[in-house]
């Protein structure tokens with residue numbers, strides 16, 4: 001799949017680190033280091049602008065290392081990049097640790113995963129089909 005991209009950052013284009021990686025790392029673009037206090041959030045720029053084929057979305061997902069080691073995650077994970085979006089990709093990072101965390105320019109902050117999606121048309125009805133689950137949800141099948 002070809003995705004058009006404008007790269008206004010000083011970083012190389014995002015790329016897959018290994019042969020079968022699902023995600024490409026996104027790097028922060030910032031003139032000065034950003035320090036996130038506990039529970040603080042910010043939108044980090046990437047300098048990247050993409051044009052996705054219709055029917056493809058890009059998901060902005062956390063990096064597990066940042067989450068596990070520092071409590072840094074993508075607040076709206078997975079962030080959705082729509083195929084008709086032409087703005088800069090931003091990453092909403094939040095610090096859910098008890099310590100400050102500093103993001104340097106060029107640091108890998110999140111990853112981008114491309115996915116196919118459907119658009120649905122609603123068919124409004126009065127009754128839905130019966131199933132074994134019925135209206136059970138939110139833990140209705142037990143704890144374990």
Ligand SMILES: O=c1ccn([C@H]2C[C@H](O)[C@@H](COP(=O)(O)OP(=O)(O)OP(=O)(O)O)O2)c(=O)[nH]1
Pocket residue numbers: 060076078079080081082083085088089090091092
């Ligand atoms: O993590 C994200 C999420 C979204 N976007 C951009 C691309 C996306 O196509 C657009 C709108 O995102 P979304 O639909 O999630 O935002 P909204 O809050 O519903 O805003 P809008 O009213 O602009 O749709 O913002 C990002 O750059 N990063």
